[in-house]
Amino acid sequence: MEDVQRAVDEHAALFNASVTAGEWSVFVATFAPDAVMRFVNVPVGPYEGRAAIAAAYASRPPDDTMTIVDIEAVEDDSARVRFSWDHGGDGTMALRWRDGEVADLTIAFD
Numbered sequence: 527m528e529d530v531q532r533a534v535d536e537h538a539a540l541f542n543a544s545v546t547a548g549e550w551s552v553f554v555a556t557f558a559p560d561a562v563m564r565f566v567n568v569p570v571g572p573y574e575g576r577a578a579i580a581a582a583y584a585s586r587p588p589d590d591t592m593t594i595v596d597i598e599a600v601e602d603d604s605a606r607v608r609f610s611w612d613h614g615g616d617g618t619m620a621l622r623w624r625d626g627e628v629a630d631l632t633i634a635f636d
Contacts (some may be wrong), residue, residue: 530599533623534607542591550583558627566634592617604630 537556544553557563560600564572572587573579595608595616602620611617615635624632 530602530605531597533629534594534597534605534621537621538592538594538609543587544583544594545588545591548587550580550587554580554583556628557631558629561628562630564632566632568635596622 529560540553540556544550544563551601554576557579559576560574561576561579562572562574562635563579563582571582573582589613590613592609592611595610598606600606600620601622603618603624607619616633617633619634620630621628
């Protein structure tokens with residue numbers, strides 16, 4: 527992936543738009559069909575596959591938007607991201623893309 531910063535910004539913008547609209551299909555469509563989404567220290571998931579990720583967002587939609595604090599490109603196709611929830615609290619994401627789609631997402635809350 528050529529521009530990890532842009533990819534992270536687009537991911538966060540789509541996430542925030544989905545929280546605001548309460549509609550997750552556009553955001554979930556950015557995940558690869560076989561993507562995996564994991565949470566650290568949260569008793570949910572992992573979710574394997576776009577359909578499982580879509581079902582997770584439909585059944586337990588997040589209710590807070592995020593602001594990106596720091597982006598560290600790890601490889602051409604992956605990044606570690608620090609973020610803040612707009613209503614308070616912080617977290618990190620590890621993202622990896624494949625062919626322009628999110629292939630792996632690990633989320634941890636501080």
